[in-house]
Amino acid sequence: MQTWMISPVELDGLIQQWQKSYAVYVPALSKPATAATDCAPGWRRINAGEPWTLPVGPTPASVKSFYFPQPEILMTFHLEENHPDKGVMREPLKSHEMQVVLGVRPCDAASVLLNQLPFTEDPLFMAKCQRTALVGFTCTTRLSTCFCTEMGGSPHHCAGLDLALSPLQNGFLLEVLSEKGETLVAGCKLVPASESDLAVLADRRQGQGATSSYSSQLEVLKACALSRLYDAPMWQELGEACINCGACTFICPTCFCFDMQDEVVQGQGRRIRYWDSCMFPLYSQHTSGHNPRGKKLQRTRNRFLHKLKYFPDRFGPFSCVGCGRCIGDCPVNIDIREVLNDLVRRTELE
């Protein structure tokens, strides 16, 4: 597909053009004055001409909630006495409004592709994929918590995006990566990127190949027998420090556990699915009171093994994109990079 050179002014014009027909969202850096919009906390919808800034590194909130909102209404029903439809489940009408998410980082774009693996059969998730266009910016700064390259990504990758913008000296290289991306730039007069600009981009991507020794170690981890990782002594200390809050799972772009529940308010009901966290004791508790993962250690272990073992077992890749959000926000400084290193060391011990 085509790559163009676009100046910041032209980009602003392009965004204003999208705002005529689509809902355009950008990262919200401060607290919104009112309640979270459209169930995508951490993002805000902007109108024509409204200024916005892109934070360095990953956006504060991941793009997960655009695909997997908290909550999602699965169906609605009435419970009023004498209602003709009492107790009948009805599906909500699906929205087809196109939405453009602006300012997505490569790690988050990769997370959407990862979540599509389990959700490929989920009509709600896939419908949102259909109507959401991701416009991303490749990273020029790597934060101290970033580790996308370790997880097989790269600050310059653009997989999962519809449009990718890479900052150059005097503008951006605009890569059109999908049909949705084509639609977004259709009818715009843009200057094709020059050979030398393309070379700069190619050069950046060249330099960011997978760090070979570490990624081969991670491959070993994928192949390692579960029992070996499961019985590692490291979980003791992690489980003891963990306070079992859901911060890591909720800010994680790839965590996708959910719970389903009925809510009834004054006779009107709806069945929703909402984010759940494997860190919560009730997550796995049976009705009888028996809890297969009743200890903190077991829950902490389950979260990490799900990302680093169970998910790869089922789908291939790790369920982690290396955005580093959980590292920065964990109340007790549990660092997934340290967990990875400990697990890798565990595979080496024979």
Added chain:
Amino acid sequence: MNMATINDQITDEIRKEARRLLKTGEVAALIGYAAGSLPMTVKPLVVRCLEDCERLVWNTFCVLNLATYLPEVLSSVETPYDPRDPRPEEPQAKVAILATGCWSRNIVIQIQEKRVDRERVVVIGVGSRGMVSRAKVKALFPEKDILTVDEGDHELVVHGADFTETINRWAVVRDNCQTCAHPDPVLVDIRIGEPVSERKNPHPFQQVELLEQRSSEERWAWFTAEFSTCIRCYACRNVCPLCYCPTCFVDDARPQWLGKSLDAVDTGLFHVLRAFHCAGRCTDCGACESVCPMGINMRMLTKKLNKDVRDLYGIEAGMEPEAPLPLTTFPLASVEFIVADLAPLPAAARIVQPSSEGDESCKHG
């Protein structure tokens, strides 16, 4: 390199004490902190062997309340017994825990509420000089990646890839520490470092009062905006040493008091009720606010309750292990009083008045 800072010396003393306590078998475990993987972070660490003593650290970023871990660590060192059998009678192993002013007051509450057996706890008291808020430091360097932060006694040196800056430590100390009147532990078995004297604090509830002066609508606007970003991760609840119900009211299914998804009403009610449950017990340790990934100032609610509890019932939580709990135990004489005119109780003598010779110097870092 600079002279050893106060906290370096405290770290050394803590390690020494930890080694001694574990070596002599006086305690089976010690709850402290290890260095974190990021600048301005620490990891809670339960030390059970001599080698781990060297991992203990003490610095100005120890924002988590260690009392949260105490009941669990205590039960982890008990001799295992079948729940159907009576509790073993022999004396159980002890646990040592680092405690500043507010943490020690939480331990007092745990003792009052029979969560913790006083006999089994060895409180290693450390006077707090105020803990630094990571969020405040980060806010000083927007769009910058902080790589390391060196700590002096009165200043912090912040290093990034392309900058080095020195900032005043007190300026970035957490709000709750800045208004704290009791930085020194109220319960001490082993003292580390110098005692820190009580602080004179003319306006301990200034933030609350400012909000109280605004109109009802303005306060509602503040409330809705402040809590609109909550993601219901419950970090504030789980990190709190006061929250220990086996099943929290938010998780109750029969009856279900609250919805579980992101809904402004449900989220707001959760925070109101969570704060309410801390009434008369909260020591304003600030852990809830410090751990919130969304930077919500839920401490405002508990602070308001602390103010009311002090003004109405004349009590500050956790100041005396022998004192009864303010909202469940009280002299029946006060019953007549309430019935009589529904007026607030006069401030009782139990309020610990800040000493007039309070050390002002520590306020400036």
Added chain:
Amino acid sequence: MSWEPGIVVFCCSECRCTGVEEAAGSNCKAPCNVRIVRVPCASLISEYMIMSALRSGADGILVAGGSFDDCHSAGEKVGDHRRFVLLENLLEFIGVEPGRVHLSWESASPGDQLRVLIENFTEEVKALGPASKLVKQLEPVQVVE
């Protein structure tokens, strides 16, 4: 038709509810809008009950605890009174209109007095208008037919 507020009254069946059914049923000005929740003792009223009444859209909530004098659990009641005062203040602090939740912790009164109390309270709530703060509402959803 003028708007009538929905009122929830939590009251102690031992000391406050005597004759209260008649009070709410026949004489009260807005009988159908008053729901009386009788509890065996006022100390059994929990913050959850109050908050969930608020959440379900009650325009006014009246907690009518009884006398401490002849109550076998007076001690607990005092504790609850202390707690509810805090709750009332906290709700006001976050911007819920003063008077939406009202505590009436008075000595034993016959149903008649409670009726007057409810009537007065209803009038006060009427002046406040319908409750909207901390009231859970489900947004209407268009459905597939």
Added chain:
Amino acid sequence: MISYMPYPVRIDDIVVETEDGSLKTFTLAFEQERHQKAWQHVPGQFVMLSVAGAGEAPVGLASSPTEGERLLCTVNRAGLVTTALHQLKVGDRLGLRGPIGNGFPLDREMKGKNLVMIAGGFAVTILRAALMSVLARRQDYGRITFIYGARTPGMLLYHEELRQWAQRGDIDLYVTIDREAPGWAGLVGFVPTIAAQVAPPPTNSVALICGPPIMIKFTMPPLEAIGWTDDQVYLSLENRMKCGQGLCCHCNVGPTLVCKDGPVFTRAQVKRLPLEY
């Protein structure tokens, strides 16, 4: 594509099974013919029953597809949803999603073999489904041993069918209760004890064991003692589950999802999993 929308079903009949009323068998009929036509299940599979306003709960199917159009679900009153279910009346509507899970391989690995079915408590429901299927094609299987235990005579399910099976002559039926009870002339003893006495040799046989973990734990040693291997033993796991479609992750036992990969596993498979069920 997966769906969260339950099929509307109607309660055609309710039978209170046990003396304490904690177990009821609901006879369910589809409201719409197209759902009825499309429905197919195998014994061992389960469904999500949903009561609007209460939510959904997984319930094993007690009926075999050979029994006609009606579905039978025997429900234990335990949680929020099952309590709501127990309050429903004949004619009430509810929702049903499924069938979920893999079910017993009656047509594959089990065909032509001797079957030993061991059930404890109300876990007998899915074995009832399996047995009904087997009886419909009795000639496809060898000898059938059915061991079923409950706490008291009053806690036994499916009284009428137990009587019919006893009279057939082509099933070795052993029904036991935990302790002596007035009026009970049958076997007395825990399931593992009875199993140890009557279990047939493992040659060309498979066992289907459903019951509380403690029963399974003590039933295995006597079977192993006479040569049964883990590959021959089929168990049905239970875990908390929500979506029933392998998505929400609640029911995971290591990398295995009980709702999608199970609930039926051989004991050899279960032994490879971490102890998180």
